[in-house]
Amino acid sequence: MIPPPLHSAPIPISRDFYLQPSVVVARRLLGKTLVRRFDDGVVAKARIVETEAYTQDEPASHAFRGETARNRTMFGPPGHAYVYFTYGIHHCLNAVCAPPGRGDAVLIRAIEPIENAWRLLQAYDGITESTMEATEEAARRDRRLGAGPGRLAKALGLDLHDNGADLTSAASYLYVATADDVADDDVAITTRIGITRAVDLPWRFYVRSSKFVSKR
DNA sequence: TAGACGATAGCCT
């Protein structure tokens, strides 16, 4: 019997996970760890605390009108990042679900920093020079780094260049790793936010106990 | 090729 290492590396979630219906993936992504390795080699980790499911069958989804140049990633293989640009300002991160040919995805709406939050703060503020970890504790409490889809994309330093990134490989600069599941009694289910169509579907999930949820 | 608008967030009242 080999004891587990004290500081085990994050284990990526397999591509099969993303073959489940996006509503299931949205619920099960809560609590999982988002791992981001920046160009300077710093690896930041954050806990996923809010998600929304989208499918090609309902009009709120980008995929509803079929495949286009913009949403092509949604129709590709599961377990990849679909990053899009909206309102002329914000980028949003999704995890692609379902087999190629189907346009289903999960929007990641909020994360809470776990490790190297100071580096997320640097990315958010667009600071390039090195800053020490002295700001770690403050950064870990900064809701700008994760409370909202536009904010988390900015903190992770993501833009359209990151569309298509593989979320299932430890070699990737952005991936989702295993972590403890969130108990059902700590999960809230509501309708989705910021959409004008299919507004009644209860496809938003968030961790009740998290302070980083974008909206109660 | 013009025009409308969006899976938002920050600032203002």
Added chain:
DNA sequence: GGCTATCGTCTAA
């Protein structure tokens, strides 16, 4: 609570 910046994408012409 309201207003709006700002631009990629889609649609219709």
